[in-house]
Amino acid sequence: MKVVKFGGSSLADARQIRKVVDIVKADPDRRIVVVSAPGKRSSDDIKVTDMLIALANAVIAGGSYTTELNAVVERYAGIQRELGLRDAVVSEIEADLRGRIEQRSDHDAQFMDTIKASGEDNNAKIVAQVFAEQGVPARYVDPKEAGMLLSDDFGNAQVLPESFANLKALRDEKDVVIFPGFFGYTRHGQVATFPRGGSDITGAILAAAVEADVYENFTDVDSVFALDPRIVSDAPAIELLTFREMRELSYAGFGVFHDEAVVPAVRARVPICIKNTNRPEAPGTMIVAERKYEQGEVTGIASADGFSAIFLSKYMMNREMGFGRRLLQILEDERLSFEHAPSGIDDMSVILRSAPLTPTKEAQVLDRIRTELEVDDVTIEHGLSLIMIVGEGMRYAVGVAARACAALADAGVNIEMINQGSSEISIMFGVKEVDRKHAVYALGHALLRIGKRH
Amino acid sequence: MKVVKFGGSSLADARQIRKVVDIVKADPDRRIVVVSAPGKRSSDDIKVTDMLIALANAVIAGGSYTTELNAVVERYAGIQRELGLRDAVVSEIEADLRGRIEQRSDHDAQFMDTIKASGEDNNAKIVAQVFAEQGVPARYVDPKEAGMLLSDDFGNAQVLPESFANLKALRDEKDVVIFPGFFGYTRHGQVATFPRGGSDITGAILAAAVEADVYENFTDVDSVFALDPRIVSDAPAIELLTFREMRELSYAGFGVFHDEAVVPAVRARVPICIKNTNRPEAPGTMIVAERKYEQGEVTGIASADGFSAIFLSKYMMNREMGFGRRLLQILEDERLSFEHAPSGIDDMSVILRSAPLTPTKEAQVLDRIRTELEVDDVTIEHGLSLIMIVGEGMRYAVGVAARACAALADAGVNIEMINQGSSEISIMFGVKEVDRKHAVYALGHALLRIGKRH
Structure with a gap:
């Protein structure tokens, strides 16, 4: 049924x-x-x-x-x-x-x-x-x-x-x-x-x-595409996708449907099929709990503008028990969700969506970070894009990261941030918004073998 | 004086x-x-x-x-x-x-x-x-x-x-x-x-x-070396290093001195010179607040064993305000410092040193994560190494990440984790302990042009 x-x-x-x-x-x-x-x-x-x-x-x-x-x-x-x-x-x-x-x-x-x-x-x-x-x-x-x-x-x-x-x-x-x-x-x-x-x-x-x-x-639309068709005109359709891939892709801009909307179906493991009313004969995209995959295979590349990054540094930060937790507490107090919080030795950054970060909130957050965390330095950068390379085949696939980084380097796109390892099936890159389309194009070419250099 | x-x-x-x-x-x-x-x-x-x-x-x-x-x-x-x-x-x-x-x-x-x-x-x-x-x-x-x-x-x-x-x-x-x-x-x-x-x-x-x-x-020792001389016998000496580079390198195993020990000198911006009592004529390594650098230049590669990673996943995690903060709070309650906490969409992981994570603490932490955070899944992995590629010249240097990833891929080393962007002057890789020496060797060859493949 x-x-x-x-x-x-x-x-x-x-x-x-x-x-x-x-x-x-x-x-x-x-x-x-x-x-x-x-x-x-x-x-x-x-x-x-x-x-x-x-x-x-x-x-x-x-x-x-x-x-x-x-x-x-x-x-x-x-x-x-x-x-x-x-x-x-x-x-x-x-x-x-x-x-x-x-x-x-x-x-x-x-x-x-x-x-x-x-x-x-x-x-x-x-x-x-x-x-x-x-x-x-x-x-x-x-x-x-x-x-x-x-x-x-x-x-x-x-x-x-x-x-x-x-x-x-x-x-x-x-x-x-x-x-x-x-x-x-x-x-x-x-x-x-x-x-x-x-x-x-x-x-x-x-x-x-x-x-x-x-x-x-x-x-x-006929299906979910492996790349944003607004960026790459010959983006190939994805025929089979897992729920996890769908989540990773829809997070960064795959707007076929709101992923949160289908949670009841996902929890019940009911496969979801995206189809086009105007072309019902097209196979569409099937989204399932599990699928076969080949090592190294990339399923799709999604991207979205509208992120900001707060960078903070404090000498000897990593010896301070509770530092990261206190930083996240400040954001939570201000009702700001964070997307990622990569940390270095004496540095930590927080990536969050720019929209809820009003100028008043921004000033308040930076002020609290300065005074409560006693950092040496805190700065904020707007206009960041996140790019997600997604695929079940990326589990333990040596080489996808290398090909992705090389493609971005060849295209002259500076990588502001790399996050790999928290999810088995994706790598996230942060780039400047101005570089996003160029970056997606280069990654599509390198990882999905489509499109020509523009 | x-x-x-x-x-x-x-x-x-x-x-x-x-x-x-x-x-x-x-x-x-x-x-x-x-x-x-x-x-x-x-x-x-x-x-x-x-x-x-x-x-x-x-x-x-x-x-x-x-x-x-x-x-x-x-x-x-x-x-x-x-x-x-x-x-x-x-x-x-x-x-x-x-x-x-x-x-x-x-x-x-x-x-x-x-x-x-x-x-x-x-x-x-x-x-x-x-x-x-x-x-x-x-x-x-x-x-x-x-x-x-x-x-x-x-x-x-x-x-x-x-x-x-x-x-x-x-x-x-x-x-x-x-x-x-x-x-x-x-x-x-x-x-x-x-x-x-x-x-x-x-x-x-x-x-x-x-x-x-x-x-x-x-x-x-004559100086700080760009690579661990126990791994690479012809590791070159570093003549000039910034305090930040020293911190990043000493974090992952550069044991010339305990970096925390020299904080008073660093705060007062007094240059530190590492020299050898047995060869005082050698120039040693000078550690300063700032130095000139060339884009793309890597200063040193450090590595250390003895890390564990807790991986947890929960569908729709990123919509849960305060999730990350609550995770870090559990660690803080248990008096465990975390090193990194990369997060994905529905996944988060925490890298921490294995030594303080006794079997009792580990069981306690995993149990609290399961019950208090109601995750779908939580696992722990031991035997991880962190490798830091460090250099002031890595600021905005397109291509270092690409060369590093390619070197690891060529060497057949699987990358468990990449963290780039929180610090301007380093990229961190997580690999299995068994792969560490091989990885450092490959990175040294690719980024510092030294050593031959073993």
């Missing part, structure tokens, strides 16, 4: 929805379909979810919200017309929205979730109708009825453990289940949403609950 | 003591001479300090200590005869020792220090006599009289800040100052000793106090 999730771009208009129906019809194992809200039809389009947020904000602001409401209704009306569905569909959606607005409480976050969730909820109802009209026995399943119970962290809810047992019953549905993504209900019966990208979470939870053979995640 | 320190092997017998006198006579800037206790005359000899520890233990044990006392007195008698000093010297030393024994209090550590310190103290008196007989105006200076004040951590004392001002007066001595190393006095007038190797500390304190131009540290 397969759980199939379709993202917003796969459901943006009638043409896309028809593709979805065809895909589900093509494989009788596709028994549970998770549906997102309609996404962008073109790059300058607005997602339904964003329209709903605007609507909720207008209601909360207390003025007129007619424009915002009409915009949402009109978007669904367009889909209804294109699909040739009965007229009543649009008035039912408008009635649903007005009903949600009337339920407005003083709890803005909870109200926001109620409005936002309507995007997936109404879309699932439409999709279920299309399936029925195409002769596919299918039914919309209400997350409340199915027992998708979430914590009451509105906008950032977590699944509650009992949901898995509740949702397991969906295995026995005779019809295809059309399940709205992104939201569930609290124990008090209130709508709560997952973080953004939450339809992936819904799909992963369902896949784990029904012990699916595969969790198919349909999006708008 | 130069402060000159002679180690135990430089003062082991009359022939060596005469060399010391010649060295001091050869340079009128050598105004302050720090003297160790007589060291080993051959590899199976016993240091006077070890004889004194045996004597103190015999006294503490409460039985006869005649054998131990006679052994010490006989050692000095030999030196006296060889030097042709007056007979009274030996009876004065015996009287001094009996006087120290009579002062025995209930405080064993303090008593031990009183006995141990006699090794340097009596040797300084002998050396001062030899200088006088050779026509060099010289006088023994009592550390108490000079104001060498220490904390009362007997056996592990620290210099008190006011000592520097007290000792500065030695600048104005007309005669050559012969100063016993290794000990000073507490504010209550009790003898206290530095940790072992403490004559280096005495010299560094005096060099800082008198603002010496150079602190000459005479030992039994």
Whole structure:
């Protein structure tokens, strides 16, 4: 049995929805379909979810919200017309929205979730109708009825453990289940949403609950690529990937899906398949717990900008019991996550994401390091990129590091940092942001034998 | 003005003591001479300090200590005869020792220090006599009289800040100052000793106090070598080294002196010169605050066995605020210093010295990591070596890492760990202990262009 999730771009208009129906019809194992809200039809389009947020904000602001409401209704009306569905569909959606607005409480976050969730909820109802009209026995399943119970962290809810047992019953549905993504209900019966990208979470939870053979995640790319296709145009597709490789790659910029979203499927060891709604015949990328590999083989190279490094030095630092721990404590006090903290003899550095490091926080952290740790010197550098070379085949593979370093040296890219050994399946390089693309290009050429020097 | 320190092997017998006198006579800037206790005359000899520890233990044990006392007195008698000093010297030393024994209090550590310190103290008196007989105006200076004040951590004392001002007066001595190393006095007038190797500390304190131009540290090697001469027989000498390079190199096994010992000189930016008592004409190794360097130039390669690595993995670790800090806290609670703590996405490892990691501690630490950090997996690996490639010229030098990795790959040495970037002037590699010599050989060949493949 397969759980199939379709993202917003796969459901943006009638043409896309028809593709979805065809895909589900093509494989009788596709028994549970998770549906997102309609996404962008073109790059300058607005997602339904964003329209709903605007609507909720207008209601909360207390003025007129007619424009915002009409915009949402009109978007669904367009889909209804294109699909040739009965007229009543649009008035039912408008009635649903007005009903949600009337339920407005003083709890803005909870109200926001109620409005936002309507995007997936109404879309699932439409999709279920299309399936029925195409002769596919299918039914919309209400997350409340199915027992998708979430914590009451509105906008950032977590699944509650009992949901898995509740949702397991969906295995026995005779019809295809059309399940709205992104939201569930609290124990008090209130709508709560997952973080953004939450339809992936819904799909992963369902896949784990029904012990699916595969969790198919349909999006708008053919597969995960071994290199960022924005940097290297002829980047090869990855057909098979382990969960660990996926984590290492997605950490540094492989944005096919949010890796945190699929944790329930990973924990249940349900293979995940990334496929393209627009080219379902392409094999896609399969992500599994374990795979065969050849020594020295590199699976992919990911990279991301937006890192900063704090460097500090203190003579005889390494004799100071607790120094590293106190440094990390300062960051934790300031609610800053660190990515890496390589240490030398009299030096230590901390790599962290630049975004949460506001100028105020930065000044505060540097001041505390200076005064509390009594360092000889502390400096900060912004504009760093991290590059991850990832592959199960890198376990104990002498030579990958050598080839990578040589490629960077030949390309004239200075290596600010190397971190190898904490993970068996990756090497991390730090370079200046300005050097990132050049570095990825050189590494792709040397390790994946693709691309030509530019 | 130069402060000159002679180690135990430089003062082991009359022939060596005469060399010391010649060295001091050869340079009128050598105004302050720090003297160790007589060291080993051959590899199976016993240091006077070890004889004194045996004597103190015999006294503490409460039985006869005649054998131990006679052994010490006989050692000095030999030196006296060889030097042709007056007979009274030996009876004065015996009287001094009996006087120290009579002062025995209930405080064993303090008593031990009183006995141990006699090794340097009596040797300084002998050396001062030899200088006088050779026509060099010289006088023994009592550390108490000079104001060498220490904390009362007997056996592990620290210099008190006011000592520097007290000792500065030695600048104005007309005669050559012969100063016993290794000990000073507490504010209550009790003898206290530095940790072992403490004559280096005495010299560094005096060099800082008198603002010496150079602190000459005479030992039994010509210089610091770029590679361990026990591994590579034709290891080249290093003529000029910075304090930072010295720290990085001595961390991983460059055992010319204990780097912690010379901190006072480093803080005062007094250059340190390592020289050989037996070949004073050799230039030695000068250690300075700053030096010129060429990009890409490697100064030395050091290595040491005896490290362990704890590897732990936990899915989604990097989203857990405070994870790294809590790991380091566990180590700190167990009084374990960590050397490095490289982290990946879902992995973290901690490199620490194996010696303090007793089986009980190891079990305790692993158990706490398992239960408190709720990791998916934790393992420990022993028998690791660290190799440091060090050089000021490695700042921003593209290519050194590449050449090093390639050399290790060619030599078939698997790299367990690479840490580059926390220190500007070093790269650290972790390899299995069994691979260390082979790795150092290969790196020496590739980076220092010396040695042939074995």
